[in-house]
Amino acid sequence: MSALLALAVLAPLVAFAVLGVSLWFGLVWTERATAAAVVGSCALSAVATASVVVALWAGPESLAISPVGTWFGHADEAFHLRLLGDALSLPFALLGSVLCGLIGVFARRYLHRDPGYHRFYLLLALFVAGVELVVLAGALELLVVGWELAGLTSALLIAFFHHRRGPVAHGLRAFATYRLCDIGLLAALAILHHSAGTDIGAATPTGPVVVAIGLLLLIGSMGKAAQFPFSGWLPRAMEGPTPSSAIFYGAISVSLGPYLLLRTEEVWGQSTVVRVAVVLVGVVTAGYATLVGRVQTDVKSALAFASMGQVALVYIEVGAGLRLLAVIHLIAHALLRSAQLLRSPSLLHDHHHLEQATGAPLPPTGRHYERLLPTTTRRRLYRTALERGYIDGWLVDRVLTGVTRALHHASERGTR
């Protein structure tokens, strides 16, 4: 089973390496060959994961651990290469490889003759490798490797249409959010390394350090999951090609945040403070996403906020200790939302078709607000929702711009 777990991670990584080296040396494959290589690697990864699932189901063991090896470092500082297949990681690993493979098949036609066709598949292969590494990692240090790969591919795919300034700026914004939240993840890892070790399922820390580790992990997870106040990048991320929006922001990438919390629950789960904080983040984000999502005027933005809201509900479930429900919710949401996003370019056609079928305009939604809230409050809420809670304006225009300007002037002083 160890070899199968390794194969699940290595297959897409090898596809990425082969494609990347070929492109570097000017060997441009045909579109069909490029897609086949990446989709094939996803299929191989899915078969390997499914084989582990079957073997565990048929056998007496409940989890598969690959042999512990050391990548580099000695003694306490050693970096462990350890993969873990269990009831939490295997469903996500299977989901990741199957969905990415399907997206690969879909994109063959969607991106046919697009100048960035090979780049898309190259990044998709790296993303699958990153996701498989995150979910199958048996040590948190290894999880971070996959985490970073997934973050980079996400940003580069948002900036896929690189000749336009908007997607480029939005890709950078997403990456900046990831990296700032990564400070929390890396800090949690550093503390964990010196308190109980980073191998999953090994010893757990005790005492006040648990709260610090739990809160840092929560911050680390919030960037990828687009939880409030780190949510501004998600609707902007929809400027990437639709297949990547579906797989990243409808399905897999946004699910990595809650997955991190589920994976590390035995580390922070004993702390009520952390549980309350996780629930609070979920409640605030769910309210924010519901409010703002209702006034979006394009389907991909509306789906982005819907995705944010559902992931926020999963946060509440994780915080409340409803582990199984959270896993089912995440998987079901990933499947449904990616299908919705793939279908989104045909929304107007579908809408028109539905109206023709029913013989009347479709009824407006959200009328109950008119009955429940006075007009002034509704207008105020509407304005707040249109401005996305004023968070972007305040955070970017007031805080970030001021800080960067001050730092720039400080750096200029004395150097010229």
Place this chain on the structure above:
Amino acid sequence: MINLAALLVTAFWLAGALVTRRAPDPRTARRTATVVATIAVATAIAAQWLPGRGPVLLVISIAGLLAVAVAPAATHPPSAIGRTMGLLATSTLSLAITNDFVAIALWALSAWLMYSAVRRTPQGPRFLGHHAVSALSFAVGTALVTLDIPLGGLLVLVGVAVRLPLFPLHLWFPSFVSTTPMALVVAFGTTPIAVLSHLEPPGLAVTIGALSALIAALFAATQRNGHQATAYLLMSHAGLVTAGHQSDGPSLWLATTLAGAGLAMTTAATHARRGTLSYTEPLGNLAHTPKLAVSHLVFGLALIGFPLLAAFAPDHLLIEQSLTHADYMWLPLITTIAINGITVLRSFLALFAGTPTPTGERDLTPLENYAITTALTLVTTVGLVPTLLGTPL
């Protein structure tokens, strides 16, 4: 003790310096220098199987190959290529002969060589002022260290802080990177890390290194052109190396010297094609210069310790060891690494994206392609197998 492989490589660089200075034009000088650099790299690779300082020699040689092969002809006349090789010779000679007084002499010699290249520019007086202090502090400090006088370590720290550079003694560096031929900047940055072994008190050096790394990272993230951002990125990593000088600094130095050389030279190559490196006015299109863009990104990611690339393992060990050796410094180090990641992607997107119009820029020339492919091979190989670098000192 004399390291024969390093001595041989020094001889190659010196011979190359003499030949290229007399070359009739920059292109001939660059071609000749690339041949010499290739011989130096081959010798350094062969030295990997000998006991001694193989990894350091190899990294300096590949940084040298990048410097001379990617040096744009427009900004690198034969004299600049020759000086670059002269600077590389001082770095490899300090590996060949490990003696404190030789180190002092080479430190001063390399500063003088560099000054001779910039003395007629507006940066000349500022460079002279800083590096005269640096060389003097380093010389007196090293002499005092050999006599076991505690003040010596502090003076060495001042000398090193100017040279690397570290905050607040960095004022000469950003404008130096912006106006000096980049090959010279890269060669000047290959001064081996051995000098850090004298730093005293170690706690102060770690604190200054970590804070300098963080401040430079914040400065880098807010720059509006590629030269300044590259300068502060290099400065930030100099801070990280200093912060880890007691433990993981040498490995980190190897990785950052290699990746930093790649980042600096791809920045210079982009500047030569475009004439400006503004972040506020996008002028690039990665579809037209895909190899230049990708190499810029990969070298940048390697510099910031991105997974599977050169500095990942050293950065990881630096954080782990900072918890043991200086438990208050791990947070600035983590923050530095995270912010530098943002700067690298910003640089990539600002320089190679944002415009639909054909730029007319040429992708890598055969010479550039050769040097960059060689360096990228090492950057990724070392990233996958960090133990290849072994124990550098």
